[in-house]
Amino acid sequence: MNIKMSEKLPVIVHPEINEEALRSEKGVSLVAFLDTVRKRKDGTSSVKLKIIHQRYPAYFSTKISLTEKDYLKLFERRISSDLKEKKVIIHTYLMRAYSIINMMDEFSFSEFKEHFKKKRIDAKSVYTYFERYIAQLKSEDRLGTAQNYEYSMKKLKEFHGKKSIAFETITPTFLRKYENWMIANGHSRTTVGIYCRPLKKIINDAIEDGILDSKKSPFGDVKRGRYKSPEPENPKKALTLEEIGKIINYSPEPGSPENYYRDMWVFSYLGNGINMKDVCLLKFKDIYADTIVYAREKVKNTNRSAKTISIALIDKNKEIIERWGNQAEKKDDFIFPVLEGNPNEEEIKKKVQQFVKQVNKYMKRISEKLDLNVSVTTYYARHSFVTVLVRSGVDIHTIAESVGHSSMKVIDKYIASISNEEKVKNANKLLKF
Structure with missing residues (x-):
């Protein structure tokens, strides 16, 4: 639990709330404190939320009452289960207040009170x-x-x-x-x-x-x-080399949307099966000679020890960057023209979703034109990358490192899928009299 010292007792600041950002973006300060001015008959005082907006404070109950001695124990590492439960309740009130403040376009106490008092926590x-x-x-x-x-x-x-x-x-x-x-x-x-x-x-x-x-x-x-x-x-989401060859050798009209989105799928396949969101987020600063080095967006917040991934930048992908990439004016510019400037997460989400939708739309059309047995999507690029390498005898740990998996569990699923295919083929051989 983070603390800030007041004149007498420390105040509680939720460890998952960025106080600086809250003050900067909403002009609001949010803490919990022990209101010792109004003591109860049993010697305890109420723990209250204190919200300050434009220098005006307002106070809200957390339904928790403590003595000063017990309140100070909340800041110790080891506390009783009873105090731990009360600490969680205070945290819950702080987070609820924060979520209400965060959803308001412009903070006002009247609107905050309306939402905050709707239901007991x-x-x-x-x-x-x-x-x-x-x-x-x-x-x-x-x-x-x-x-x-x-x-x-x-x-x-x-x-x-x-x-x-x-x-x-x-x-x-x-x-x-x-x-x-x-x-x-x-x-x-x-x-x-x-x-x-x-x-x-x-x-x-x-x-x-x-x-x-x-x-x-x-x-x-x-x-x-x-x-x-x-x-x-674990449905089959991998293509054979023959099917991949048909996609890469297919000749769409030069400069057409079909040409562009097919190339983006090929870029993903040849780029270690890179996720489409990561394709959109690639910047010129990620290119080092003939290598692209990046961190998977998917695991940045969930795996603090996640390693960066290195992609060998072969001629085919260099051609795709040359054909469709932005002009590299600054190292911090995006490689591909899906995102621009300094987009927030909401903008990134919408544009990436639209981008993936378009890739899937055109890859489905190409699948039909090439008489493939499946409607190829972005998901197939990653599975195909792994499966082709597994079938080619590449070391399994090298493949796991290439796609950013520290655990072999996910790669094992690809192998299991391939093994099942082989079992079916072998079983069918029993009927070839």
Whole structure:
């Protein structure tokens, strides 16, 4: 817990809230403090939120009362479970206040009070934890991830049907019923896994905060009676070298949108299966002689030890940059003309989504023209890169490093898919009399 010293007692500042940015962007200061001016008969004082806007302060209750001695214990490393729970409640109020301030175009106390008093905060509610983490993700401009958590929370609310749900309610039995309900409502097992992953993270946060005992986690080893969410299905998303050759050798009208978006797919395939968002974010400063070095945008916020990825810049991709790239006026300029200037995360998200949509649109048309058995999408570029190298006998650890996976788990899925194909081929040989 971060602290700032007042004249008498320290005030509480939520560790996940950027106070400087809040003051700069919204003109608002947000802290929690112990109001010792108005002591209760039992010797405790209320912990309140203090919001300052244009030098005018306003105060809001957190429903927590403490003695000065216990209040100071909140700043110690090791505290009792009772105080830990109260600390979480104070944090929850701070994050709720922050999320309301953050969503307002222009701050006003009247609008803030209207939203803040709509519902009482229950720090033990799963939804409160969801809302708090969603607000944090949005504050970090991780809008795609925030949307995933919003969908997960919405689906859980739809199943449970109540305004609040305690962590203790979510048991292995509850989750198995939840899975069966989703499947009965037309969702695949892959979708079940997608909705359950954010919930698992939220439960782990509650365990870390001391709200839930780790022994009561519903997720874990099935043999021990716990629940394991379904793994994503692994449909074939890789092309053969022959199919890839057809795409690369296909001759669209020079300078046409079909030409441009086909080249972007080829650039991704030859560039270690680079994600399309990362293609859009590449800058000229990422080019070092015949190599592109970048960090995957997808893991920047989730994997602090994530390594940079090096792409060998072969002639084909150099030609694509020469044909479609921007003029390199500054090292900080984007290579391709999808983004420009200094876009915020919302602008990046919209433009990348439109870009991917266009690549998929034209690749589908090309797939039909070439009589391919599948409608090729951007997803195929990455899978094809890995699969072609696996089939060519390239060392598996080299491939994992090329696509930025520190774990071999994802690469193993590609190998499993290839092995299954080989099994089918071998089985069919038994019928070739």
